[in-house]
Amino acid sequence: APSNHDHDTLVLIDQTRLPADFVTVECGTVEQVFDAIVRLVVRGAPAIGIAAGYGVCLARDADGNRSPMAYLEAIDRLAGSRPTAVNLFWALERMRTVVESVGAGDGLHHRLVAEAIAIHDEDRQMCKAMGRHGASLLSECESVMTHCNAGGLAASMWGTALAPIYHLHQSGHTLNVFADETRPLLQGARLTAWELSQAGIPVTVLTDSMAGSLLRTGRIDAAIVGADRIAANGDVANKIGTYPLAVLASYHNVPFYVAAPSSTFDPKLASGDLIPIEQRHRDEVARPYGVPLVPDAAKVINPAFDVTPAELVTALISERGVVRHPNREKLAKHFEQA
Amino acid sequence: APSNHDHDTLVLIDQTRLPADFVTVECGTVEQVFDAIVRLVVRGAPAIGIAAGYGVCLARDADGNRSPMAYLEAIDRLAGSRPTAVNLFWALERMRTVVESVGAGDGLHHRLVAEAIAIHDEDRQMCKAMGRHGASLLSECESVMTHCNAGGLAASMWGTALAPIYHLHQSGHTLNVFADETRPLLQGARLTAWELSQAGIPVTVLTDSMAGSLLRTGRIDAAIVGADRIAANGDVANKIGTYPLAVLASYHNVPFYVAAPSSTFDPKLASGDLIPIEQRHRDEVARPYGVPLVPDAAKVINPAFDVTPAELVTALISERGVVRHPNREKLAKHFEQA
Numbered sequence: 001a002p003s004n005h006d007h008d009t010l011v012l013i014d015q016t017r018l019p020a021d022f023v024t025v026e027c028g029t030v031e032q033v034f035d036a037i038v039r040l041v042v043r044g045a046p047a048i049g050i051a052a053g054y055g056v057c058l059a060r061d062a063d064g065n066r067s068p069m070a071y072l073e074a075i076d077r078l079a080g081s082r083p084t085a086v087n088l089f090w091a092l093e094r095m096r097t098v099v100e101s102v103g104a105g106d107g108l109h110h111r112l113v114a115e116a117i118a119i120h121d122e123d124r125q126m127c128k129a130m131g132r133h134g135a136s137l138l139s140e141c142e143s144v145m146t147h148c149n150a151g152g153l154a155a156s157m158w159g160t161a162l163a164p165i166y167h168l169h170q171s172g173h174t175l176n177v178f179a180d181e182t183r184p185l186l187q188g189a190r191l192t193a194w195e196l197s198q199a200g201i202p203v204t205v206l207t208d209s210m211a212g213s214l215l216r217t218g219r220i221d222a223a224i225v226g227a228d229r230i231a232a233n234g235d236v237a238n239k240i241g242t243y244p245l246a247v248l249a250s251y252h253n254v255p256f257y258v259a260a261p262s263s264t265f266d267p268k269l270a271s272g273d274l275i276p277i278e279q280r281h282r283d284e285v286a287r288p289y290g291v292p293l294v295p296d297a298a299k300v301i302n303p304a305f306d307v308t309p310a311e312l313v314t315a316l317i318s319e320r321g322v323v324r325h326p327n328r329e330k331l332a333k334h335f336e337q338a
Numbered sequence: 339a340p341s342n343h344d345h346d347t348l349v350l351i352d353q354t355r356l357p358a359d360f361v362t363v364e365c366g367t368v369e370q371v372f373d374a375i376v377r378l379v380v381r382g383a384p385a386i387g388i389a390a391g392y393g394v395c396l397a398r399d400a401d402g403n404r405s406p407m408a409y410l411e412a413i414d415r416l417a418g419s420r421p422t423a424v425n426l427f428w429a430l431e432r433m434r435t436v437v438e439s440v441g442a443g444d445g446l447h448h449r450l451v452a453e454a455i456a457i458h459d460e461d462r463q464m465c466k467a468m469g470r471h472g473a474s475l476l477s478e479c480e481s482v483m484t485h486c487n488a489g490g491l492a493a494s495m496w497g498t499a500l501a502p503i504y505h506l507h508q509s510g511h512t513l514n515v516f517a518d519e520t521r522p523l524l525q526g527a528r529l530t531a532w533e534l535s536q537a538g539i540p541v542t543v544l545t546d547s548m549a550g551s552l553l554r555t556g557r558i559d560a561a562i563v564g565a566d567r568i569a570a571n572g573d574v575a576n577k578i579g580t581y582p583l584a585v586l587a588s589y590h591n592v593p594f595y596v597a598a599p600s601s602t603f604d605p606k607l608a609s610g611d612l613i614p615i616e617q618r619h620r621d622e623v624a625r626p627y628g629v630p631l632v633p634d635a636a637k638v639i640n641p642a643f644d645v646t647p648a649e650l651v652t653a654l655i656s657e658r659g660v661v662r663h664p665n666r667e668k669l670a671k672h673f674e675q676a
Contacts, residue, residue: 020629181521193632196636204638205637205639207546207579207623208521210644212585216644247550285519288627293528294357294531300543302548
């Protein structure tokens with residue numbers, strides 16, 4: 001789990017500082033949690049949802065008191081932190097439902113803490129189940145590619161896309177993982193390489209631009225990524241660079257898998273075109289680590305996510321199982337309420 | 339032209355320092371030119387060839403004298419600097435032919451200087467002609483993409499892939515250029531953005547991972563790149579990331595153009611599989627600007643080039659004209675001696 005807590009502070013690993021420094025950030029206020037999400041101290045769709053749940057529990061009104069109004073304001077504030085990952089809104093809606101159903105009174109804070117813990121616990125179970133289901137797809141593989149970080153740092157426990165890799169490793173089948181560095185913020189180089197190395201899983205980092213020629217060698221048996229939001233038709237928003245990787249995997253007949261829990265599925269959005277894509281600051285591209293690379297006269301684009309059409313997804317792995325060649329009908333059935 | 343000279347020194351813009359610093363490096367010895375090529379002070383296939391030609395003229399033997407043996411040793415030394423761009427070997431063979439045909443004597447140094455100047459002058463003419471021929475392909479375009487730097491810094495004058503863009507700009511038709519930053523060494527962000535901005539051409543920088551979603555928007559009318567070596571069958575070695583861009587352009591029905599002078603064509607190699615691909619140091623990926631990103635336990639791959647199969651090339655632009663859908667027969671005819 002990337003986040004830890006007592007019930008008056010939320011403790012987060014500062015993912016902006018890894019792998020050089022392993023330091024934590026303590027959040028005692030909603031505003032500090034908001035800032036941590038915006039600055040990517042905590043990132044990864046499930047982890048953002050978990051952090052937001054705990055974050056709501058920190059809310060106080062202007063007089064320093066807990067109140068339904070303070071919680072609702074916290075929910076609205078945190079909902080404005082990042083637009084793309086739907087797990088954030090999903091977790092906040094669960095918290096809102098508790099506020100609205102319990103109302104004022106001594107029990108509310110404890111009910112909210114219990115809900116935040118439940119969101120976290122359920123995520124662990126979902127990661128574990130995705131590991132088991134995904135392992136069946138990767139069981140014949142020797143080498144797989146991934147993009148960005150969809151591991152334990154991005155969720156709880158094993159993460160999403162890395163969960164099958166951890167599952168197989170535990171059962172004695174260790175894959176070689178090739179990790180795209182994932183510009184601009186290098187979550188693949190910094191976070192995926194770090195957490196897999198910690199686990200004793202061999203990992204090789206490449207620039208995003210090397211994925212094409214690596215796939216062309218025939219050495220890669222599958223690509224597997226996480227997701228920030230999956231539309232009703234199966235279109236997948238994920239870290240920028242996922243879509244070209246899906247096209248390249250398809251071109252080279254390499255299976256392209258997406259692993260995401262049901263909290264990432266957004267049945268209200270008909271297709272990926274409707275997913276809001278966060279545009280981030282030019283300096284993430286133009287001044288990495290403060291080094292001025294791009295002349296001021298040049299423009300920069302910096303979309304944080306892209307959308308991969310469902311037809312490029314060989315299979316979706318959720319905690320409920322595997323959906324091959326996902327489409328609207330299959331996903332509606334897969335994610336329907338039990 | 340990226341390189342300038344009197345006949346006892348070779349003056350190079352230090353391309354590793356752009357755009358933050360515009361500084362030059364003076365090379366007074368063959369070893370200094372070798373080092374400048376290895377360290378990418380000068381880079382770009384035609385520019386390496388030009389620098390190597392001038393570099394040979396600096397050769398002295400152990401006693402400080404000019405001699406055919408010293409020139410031949412310089413040629414062998416410089417040929418070991420970088421393996422992929424064939425212009426290097428092409429220029430050195432021209433210098434070798436002069437040494438072998440003139441032999442010892444007072445005239446040799448002046449003949450070598452004249453040959454180095456001729457290589458440089460011919461490159462200017464070739465760039466100008468590529469600008470004219472390529473402009474015919476881009477004349478209906480509003481926005482084009484490019485990868486790495488194949489402009490004036492990589493060759494002389496207008497460069498190769500950027501030559502049609504400069505040509506059109508001079509004739510009053512200014513394109514919007516989208517430049518891949520081109521990890522690991524960021525020649526797109528640092529060099530292409532710099533030289534186009536200097537020329538007043540609007541340029542937008544994106545990470546390599548953003549090219550796919552940008553192409554998907556339909557805003558890009560063509561992609562155009564340079565080349566480090568073109569095999570007899572039309573396969574193109576160019577900066578790592580060119581091949582995935584070609585696949586993505588094809589997938590989105592965007593024309594993919596390669597601009598390169600005849601000095602980049604290598605008829606002795608049957609196909610791109612035979613082109614030697616330089617593998618560079620892991621720190622270019624793992625420690626950009628000295629910042630440790632990749633944990634030591636992780637491996638890194640760093641091929642400097644990839645190979646794009648001829649079938650993904652919509653047209654090749656050389657100083658002789660345009661070859662649509664290049665293949666072995668068309669290229670043999672296009673590049674045959676006049």
